[in-house]
Amino acid sequence: MNQTIVLEFLLLGLTDDPALQPLIFSLFLSMYLVTILGNLLIILAISFDSHLHTPMYFFLSNLSLNDICLSTSIIPKMLVNILRQNQTITYTGCLTQTGFVLVFVYMENFLLAVMAYDRYVAICHPLMYTIIMKPSLCFCLVLVSQLISTADTLLHTLMLLRLSFCTDLQIPHFFCELVLKLACSDTLINNILVHFLFTILGASSVSAIIFSYTQIVCCLLRIPSTGKKYKAFSTCGSHLLVVSLFYGTGFGVYIRSILMDSPGSSAVASVMYTVVPQMLNPFIYSLRNRDMKEALRKIINRRKIF
Template sequence: MRKMNQSLVSEFLLLGLSWQPQQQQPLFLLFLIMYLATVLGNLLIILAIGTDSRLHTPMYFFLCNLSFVDVCFSSTTVPKVLANHVLGNQAISFSGCLTQIYFLYVFADMDTFLLTVMAYDRFVDICHPLHYTTKMNHQLCAQLVAGSWVIANLNILLHTLLMARLSFCADNAIPNSCAVSPLLKLSCSNTHLNEMILTEGSLIMFIPFVYILASYIHITGAVLTVPPSRGRWKAFSICGSHLDVVLLFYGTIIAVYFNPSSSYSVEKDMAATVLYIVVTPMLNPFIYSLRNGDLKRAPWKVVHREPFSF
């Protein structure tokens, strides 16, 4: 534990887009374009699902919630980074940093839970098709989403309260978003309890991933053991987009949080964080739209819909 013989830190400095002045303007434009693409792409998915009655099914209900969470996930950090660049101010208050941590991890947990719920939906649809409509009813779908929100908020509230009790001395520079691990490294308090709770947080990410893999093992076995059926193979093909999103999401998590300490660098951490917070939510609507015929056609119907024709 560091000696607390230095003045306590009341605010942090976000390192920003780049340390190289000639790179900051191009990176600002790139971040702005990716953020706008994330917001517009996911909002179009939500609008398409909401206005097309054929898409009012459990799978698209969960996808609609995932798109909403992705918009909120990127909006937690990216606007602050862009605003700091425009205003030339890198500072963020301690309370503002805690708030950013809270919402960032809530939406990250929600991404995990929704991907798990979507895997369960695919499992029931393909492995138990005769019971799908009775099992995946509206009440269960609402309970799964509501339960995910409750668990995510309770889990992150514990992390945030433990972070609020820490003190920070001297060093106050962090990457372009507030996160638990970088702040623990800067703290001059005893962080042993925080690190123990952080292990629990990693289990919340790991256990759903194991369940998703187990679900798709059963799904693959169910598809391969029945005669070819257009409906069954169509349902299985829809799983491809979900698997792509799962691999992209967990691949970036591994890049951010499971790098060996010997290979750690601020530049690598910033790049991995950008991939996790900006790129993944931006690509999700494109992945689902390109690999799903019904969803691919729905946005065009929204765009070309005649005014006041419902």
């Protein structure tokens, strides 16, 4: 078997057409800047406005921070490679990138479930909301989510370290998502572990979200006033859009990877859950949320004064 000591991989990106590289660079740079600016504004608005110091916005600020980290673990390296016309990434860099992407993807998965639980308590148990959703519980939910995400990632990374790689080290992707496919040694255990943990952790979060919204709908059906129903459910609209965007694209890529072995199309599809949701989340929450729009307006007016 043709094996070697791996020093670096080649990230082939979204296309091998040199004429399209400037367009891809401009597009992803714009998306990255919008992602960073939008999510930073969300974090600043929540930090400076005391009216937003509630569990819902605490989780939202963590989601925004996570979106910044996820985008930063992927896009800058891609932009540097295009700018330098150098497709290489070191072996250590590839495993590190894979680890960070896994941590932040799983963290987003858990945060969306925690945010659904927060809406469930707020709508179904409004009188008990401040008692149940104490700051200590909110902090623990985020901390546990981070610990599970990190533990899962460490397990995957350790399993990758036991593999040997062949001389064909080209990854038809814009980040190291498909590095497992380049291994020469047996990857059966790795693949079982990846699919098992993805299914368990993904299904647990989705189940929590479905349970929360089932309870919310049942609770709203018992409210006689249509106006009160709309007001209560309007706080869930942004979250439902983000959930649909993240899980819809994520599961689409996951199912596609099982049914079809097309790395090129998989790279394009991966943009839809690692780049696009993180860019759109600030717009979804700010445009549909009156309190958030008011907080952002205060920040902008404060900047004008200075």
